[in-house]
Amino acid sequence: MLWKRQIPILIVSLIGFATLLGWFFDQPTFKSFVDDDATQWFDILAAFAIFLGGLNLLKLQTQKVLMKQKGWQYSLFAIGGLLFAIVAGFFVKGNPEVAWGAHVTSKGTLFKWMFNYMVSPMQATMFALLAFYVASASYRAFRIRNFEATLLLSSGIIIMIGRVPLGSYISSWFILYLIVLVGGIVVNTIFKNKQYTAVAVLAGIILVTVTGSSMGWPVDKPAVFYLPYLQEWIYRYPNSAGSRSIMIGIGLGIFGTSIRYILGIERSYIGE
Amino acid sequence: MNDREFLIGSGVFAASFIIYLSIGAPHFITGRLVMFFSIVLFSGILIYSTRKAQRGEDIFLRTIPGLKAVEEAVGRSTEMGKPVLFVPGISDMDQVETVAGVIVLGHVSKMTARYETPLNVPVSRAIVMKAAREACKESYLVEGRPDMFHEDMVHYVTDEQFAYAAGVNGIMVREKPAACVYMGKFYAESLILAETGNSIGAIQIAGTASQSQIPFFVTACDYTLIGEEFFAASAYLSDKPELVGAVKGQDMIKVIILILIFSGVILRMLFDLGYLNMNILELLTVR
Numbered sequence: 431m432l433w434k435r436q437i438p439i440l441i442v443s444l445i446g447f448a449t450l451l452g453w454f455f456d457q458p459t460f461k462s463f464v465d466d467d468a469t470q471w472f473d474i475l476a477a478f479a480i481f482l483g484g485l486n487l488l489k490l491q492t493q494k495v496l497m498k499q500k501g502w503q504y505s506l507f508a509i510g511g512l513l514f515a516i517v518a519g520f521f522v523k524g525n526p527e528v529a530w531g532a533h534v535t536s537k538g539t540l541f542k543w544m545f546n547y548m549v550s551p552m553q554a555t556m557f558a559l560l561a562f563y564v565a566s567a568s569y570r571a572f573r574i575r576n577f578e579a580t581l582l583l584s585s586g587i588i589i590m591i592g593r594v595p596l597g598s599y600i601s602s603w604f605i606l607y608l609i610v611l612v613g614g615i616v617v618n619t620i621f622k623n624k625q626y627t628a629v630a631v632l633a634g635i636i637l638v639t640v641t642g643s644s645m646g647w648p649v650d651k652p653a654v655f656y657l658p659y660l661q662e663w664i665y666r667y668p669n670s671a672g673s674r675s676i677m678i679g680i681g682l683g684i685f686g687t688s689i690r691y692i693l694g695i696e697r698s699y700i701g702e
Numbered sequence: 703m704n705d706r707e708f709l710i711g712s713g714v715f716a717a718s719f720i721i722y723l724s725i726g727a728p729h730f731i732t733g734r735l736v737m738f739f740s741i742v743l744f745s746g747i748l749i750y751s752t753r754k755a756q757r758g759e760d761i762f763l764r765t766i767p768g769l770k771a772v773e774e775a776v777g778r779s780t781e782m783g784k785p786v787l788f789v790p791g792i793s794d795m796d797q798v799e800t801v802a803g804v805i806v807l808g809h810v811s812k813m814t815a816r817y818e819t820p821l822n823v824p825v826s827r828a829i830v831m832k833a834a835r836e837a838c839k840e841s842y843l844v845e846g847r848p849d850m851f852h853e854d855m856v857h858y859v860t861d862e863q864f865a866y867a868a869g870v871n872g873i874m875v876r877e878k879p880a881a882c883v884y885m886g887k888f889y890a891e892s893l894i895l896a897e898t899g900n901s902i903g904a905i906q907i908a909g910t911a912s913q914s915q916i917p918f919f920v921t922a923c924d925y926t927l928i929g930e931e932f933f934a935a936s937a938y939l940s941d942k943p944e945l946v947g948a949v950k951g952q953d954m955i956k957v958i959i960l961i962l963i964f965s966g967v968i969l970r971m972l973f974d975l976g977y978l979n980m981n982i983l984e985l986l987t988v989r
Contacts, residue, residue, distance in 0.1 A: 454731055472796055490857050552865070571920075676913060683932065686948055690948050695748075
């Protein structure tokens, strides 16, 4: 119980307090422990732990191949890749002029070849898939289902068009005419009367046309309907307000969780 | 520790710090004094709420749909005879989000032990693998099902971000889990994982504090724990008074921060208008 409960909690509390106080005190020895030594301890632990991870990977994939489990052929590639990386990293440099250690980043070595021609292209392939996933996710997010989704769609369109050069050529008056037409849809939905709708749309069009003629149809006026300005406003105000409130919540959550660990209130990480 | 001892302890701490300040506070970075006091004050509020909850005060915790859905997701997997996939993010245990994710994993594994549902936890860091294994092992023991626990339910894939995403996607496509739970720190791989999960028709629950990934999870998952909801998950799922009390404490701190924001705006406005000599921004800026 002492080794499984009290001592881990004590270590977490001590290191937690030390790290927290390291921000407030500039005593050199203490500062160097918090900033350098403690993080190096973690790196050393992680470096040893990677052996556990590698062995676990090898064990599972080998089991899959031996037992001919579903998709065992893929495991052959996983095992082959792991062994090839070990050989290229520890046994075969491929370029005798390069020193051991430097061979992982130097040109002309087997490890660098593996990185440039296998690892990098495969990572790029996975990253490129993101574009298609963004498209399919956007399609689902922008489907008009309710008021919030409609709001998201409108904001999304304004931001997308307002941020490209084409957006600056779209006059505010064009947006105003669009708003008049959308207003017509709203009137029709509420009153379900063609005459009312026609009157509302006509009145709107006349109002916009008269105002536009009197002002000389400037592209960016009224500024509130000019897409580059509008997108900037959406991005800087409603968007910032929302993201900052989430940020404050996240900050508080992290603070609360950290304090719970340091004070030993939260003990779930040791299985309690 | 009873209330009296707690108060005496707090008094001794305050008195020691005042003495330390009065002798010139050697090695203390004075530009961070306000932050230090804020941390002490907020910690005090958290401890107070926790102690109050431990004494039996009834605390209301609003329903968080995402957390309520965890049990539903495990139940669905049980009915379909398919596994539950838990992804604890791609960061190491030095990130508080990963630790929070592993804690949620502990609760999820209790449910899978109870319902006898297979659990699959691919991880991208070896230390996370060890921690997650311990969490699962304890949960299966607590539920009285140590026979169902096997170490390989938590397995290492790779440290590389996109290789990990490819590996987890492969598991999803081959095993077709009925529920995918993403709790931890995520980067660009979040959408790749969530969209693949969506394509196989799994019920998906995500929780992260990575702000830039929240929109992706909201779009592709059925439930998303946003920001602090994710950190409240442990309290909600365990229903332990001390953890629920801490959540209430966080709400009290939030009220204080709101008051500070409003009063800060007013004080700064008065300073700009020349009615006040003290610049609140100077006082609150951490150096």
